[in-house]
Amino acid sequence: MDYELDTTLTVNSVLVKRRVAARVHLIDFLREELGLTGSHIACEHGVCGACTVRVDGKIIRGCLMLAVQANGCNVDTIEGLSDSREIADLQRAFHEHNALQCGFCTPGMLMAAQDLVRRHPQATREEIRVHMSGNYCRCTGYQSIVDAVEEVLISRRGAKK
Amino acid sequence: MKAPAFAYAKPTSLEHALALLERHGDGAKLLAGGQSLIPTLNMRLSAPELLVDITGVSGLAGIKITGTVVRIGALTTHAEIECSPEIARHVPLLAQAVPHIAHAAIRNRGTLGGSIALADPAAEYPACAVALDATFVIAGKHGERRVKAREFFKALYETELRPGEVIVAAEFPAAGASERSAFLELARRHGDYAIVGLAAHARLTAGKLSDARFAFLGAGGTPVLAKNTAATVEGKLSTPDVVAVAQAALGSDIDPPADLYTSSTTKLHLARVLLARALVALAS
Numbered sequence: 001m002d003y004e005l006d007t008t009l010t011v012n013s014v015l016v017k018r019r020v021a022a023r024v025h026l027i028d029f030l031r032e033e034l035g036l037t038g039s040h041i042a043c044e045h046g047v048c049g050a051c052t053v054r055v056d057g058k059i060i061r062g063c064l065m066l067a068v069q070a071n072g073c074n075v076d077t078i079e080g081l082s083d084s085r086e087i088a089d090l091q092r093a094f095h096e097h098n099a100l101q102c103g104f105c106t107p108g109m110l111m112a113a114q115d116l117v118r119r120h121p122q123a124t125r126e127e128i129r130v131h132m133s134g135n136y137c138r139c140t141g142y143q144s145i146v147d148a149v150e151e152v153l154i155s156r157r158g159a160k161k
Numbered sequence: 162m163k164a165p166a167f168a169y170a171k172p173t174s175l176e177h178a179l180a181l182l183e184r185h186g187d188g189a190k191l192l193a194g195g196q197s198l199i200p201t202l203n204m205r206l207s208a209p210e211l212l213v214d215i216t217g218v219s220g221l222a223g224i225k226i227t228g229t230v231v232r233i234g235a236l237t238t239h240a241e242i243e244c245s246p247e248i249a250r251h252v253p254l255l256a257q258a259v260p261h262i263a264h265a266a267i268r269n270r271g272t273l274g275g276s277i278a279l280a281d282p283a284a285e286y287p288a289c290a291v292a293l294d295a296t297f298v299i300a301g302k303h304g305e306r307r308v309k310a311r312e313f314f315k316a317l318y319e320t321e322l323r324p325g326e327v328i329v330a331a332e333f334p335a336a337g338a339s340e341r342s343a344f345l346e347l348a349r350r351h352g353d354y355a356i357v358g359l360a361a362h363a364r365l366t367a368g369k370l371s372d373a374r375f376a377f378l379g380a381g382g383t384p385v386l387a388k389n390t391a392a393t394v395e396g397k398l399s400t401p402d403v404v405a406v407a408q409a410a411l412g413s414d415i416d417p418p419a420d421l422y423t424s425s426t427t428k429l430h431l432a433r434v435l436l437a438r439a440l441v442a443l444a445s
Contacts (some may be wrong), residue, residue, distance in 0.1 A: 001168035003167070003168050005169060021166070022166075022167055023163070023164045023165065023166050023167055023202075025164070025199065028163070044162060044163075044203045044204075045200035045203055045204060046196060046199075046200050046267060049264070049266065052266050058240070058269040059265060060266050060269050060270055061196075061266050061267060061270075063199070063203065064195055064196055064199045064200065064267070064270065065195065065270065066195070066199070068169055069214065069216070112265070112266065115265060115266075116265075130260075130351050131264075133264060133352050134263070134264025134266055134267070134352055135264075
């Protein structure tokens with residue numbers, strides 16, 4: 001029986017090959033094996049959203065996916081999205097609206113927000129709240145986060161015209 | 162917390178998956194989307210020797226319509242069901258239910274088959290399957306068998322699934338032009354487990370309801386089909402008087418268990434509120 005498996009995946013456009021224990025979930029792998037500590041780990045049972053990353057273009061809970069399950073997948077973390085400037089406007093809006101205080105939830109918030117902005121450019125304020133409901137913030141009271149996401153939705157819509 | 166050590170296998174055929182289950186017996190657990198299993202591993206509520214990841218098995222995903230039957234493969238994700246025009250058109254109850262399942266990041270991985278096999282009493286699909294009289298297709302080493310959803314859910318987390326078996330698909334009857342459905346749920350936070358929820362379906366002819374099914378979730382150890390309640394609305398218009406009679410009858414159908422935050426009495430009250438809303442929605 002295989003307790004460790006050869007695993008090959010692409011993380012932020014870089015090909016990574018490692019031998020990974022089956023019990024290790026994706027976030028521990030990214031943080032401890034690859035040193036990508038932007039994705040945070042908190043509840044470890046899928047409730048808080050701090051570990052949200054993108055696998056093959058879709059957001060997922062990094063604590064609810066085994067690293068070996070990401071074999072052959074494309075993984076994008078907050079470091080990748082930040083370096084590529086894909087979310088530069090979201091980061092600026094979060095800063096300007098004070099949509100973070102301690103910052104612990106912010107990487108997951110930005111991953112979830114970018115998913116909404118990308119897939120539902122027409123989203124309403126209520127739809128922003130529903131979509132972001134999977135991410136906990138214990139500082140802001142959410143209002144400023146919704147404001148920031150709404151501003152980026154409106155500005156990206158304007159930029160397309 | 163961190164999961165205990167376990168071995169991992171990813172078979173590419175159903176035969177191989179079934180053989181692994183047979184060889185390892187109780188020590189093996191099936192892994193599909195993992196959105197319920199991995200939390201239990203992380204919390205060390207479960208310690209299997211081997212995870213059999215079936216997401217590489219071909220033929221277990223996708224939506225296919227044959228005549229009046231909509232077959233949904235067990236590995237079809239909540240997100241795929243949510244975005245499917247076929248489901249919106251032919252099984253609207255499921256399309257209405259999916260947005261209530263957890264959050265986008267979880268819907269991208271969680272599967273229909275996983276939810277059915279787990280049989281959480283507060284889950285959405287089991288109640289929909291009971292309301293719509295769906296059939297589950299189950300594979301084992303002796304071949305395939307079919308089990309009606311209404312017979313599948315036996316008690317809290319207890320189902321008709323036998324050791325070594327795998328759910329391969331669920332078959333839903335396609336909704337006819339005169340059929341209406343409504344899915345309603347109350348939760349403390351959007352996407353959390355339901356305090357109580359209702360999967361409702363009925364035929365509507367000249368404003369009158371018939372063949373109504375009200376399957377409640379979070380109201381017992383399994384989805385509960387409120388048959389006495391359904392009988393009170395048969396052939397009736399959805400008037401305030403009819404709604405009041407149905408709400409009164411609901412007390413004879415369900416006796417919801419209290420949870421950490423909500424008493425049994427409150428849950429019954431909330432179930433009656435959802436029933437009234439559903440009766441209005443079905444008739445409009």
